[in-house]
Amino acid sequence: MSSETQSIHPRKLEIVEAAVTCFLEKGYHQTGVRDIVGQAGISLGNLYNHFKGKEAILVFIAEIEGQELSDFIGQLSDNDDPCATLGLFITDYAAYVALPENALLGVEILTEALRNPAIAEVFGRNRNRLIIALAECITQGTKSGVFAPQIDPPVVACMILDALEGQGLHSLSSPSEDNLARNAVSSFILNGLKP
Numbered sequence: 001m002s003s004e005t006q007s008i009h010p011r012k013l014e015i016v017e018a019a020v021t022c023f024l025e026k027g028y029h030q031t032g033v034r035d036i037v038g039q040a041g042i043s044l045g046n047l048y049n050h051f052k053g054k055e056a057i058l059v060f061i062a063e064i065e066g067q068e069l070s071d072f073i074g075q076l077s078d079n080d081d082p083c084a085t086l087g088l089f090i091t092d093y094a095a096y097v098a099l100p101e102n103a104l105l106g107v108e109i110l111t112e113a114l115r116n117p118a119i120a121e122v123f124g125r126n127r128n129r130l131i132i133a134l135a136e137c138i139t140q141g142t143k144s145g146v147f148a149p150q151i152d153p154p155v156v157a158c159m160i161l162d163a164l165e166g167q168g169l170h171s172l173s174s175p176s177e178d179n180l181a182r183n184a185v186s187s188f189i190l191n192g193l194k195p
Helices: 011-024 033-040 044-049 056-075 083-099 099-117 117-144 153-173 175-193
Strands: none
Touching: 011 033, 011 044, 011 056, 011 099, 033 044, 033 056, 056 083, 056 099, 056 117, 083 099, 083 117, 083 153, 083 175, 099 117, 099 153, 117 153, 153 175
């Protein structure tokens, strides 16, 4: 848990953790605020003291995700060795998106984002920040000659994230193949960028 997350009111975190548990067990749409308060062991009024409703909890989860992604964005800003930086990012981000709670919650969020433009915008901002940082790493690697010139680094960055996140989802159904698949995806990405 990041230091920013630790400064959040403890009750608010309890509500978010309860909501995430419910979203993972029942799905976002099948979860009601009464399910969340039951899981958290609090009153409905207590939930409404911290959040306007279920969508506000999801927006807050996006804020927490943004804080978590800031670590990856900072990692990508190391321009001394873009190839090593990208390799480390791939390893760390692949492990992050393969965590069952992150992979399953990602599916729930994506499904809701397809229905709800406000949710799409909030989570889209997080993804765009990551894409920009990843594209900059690719651009730096191109400038230093370790990566081949890319037609559109942001598009390549999106493809890298899609590959890693897809592998994270796949690991839910085949956890025994997880390390082998992660290594294959990493090798595929890094070899694909070579000049």
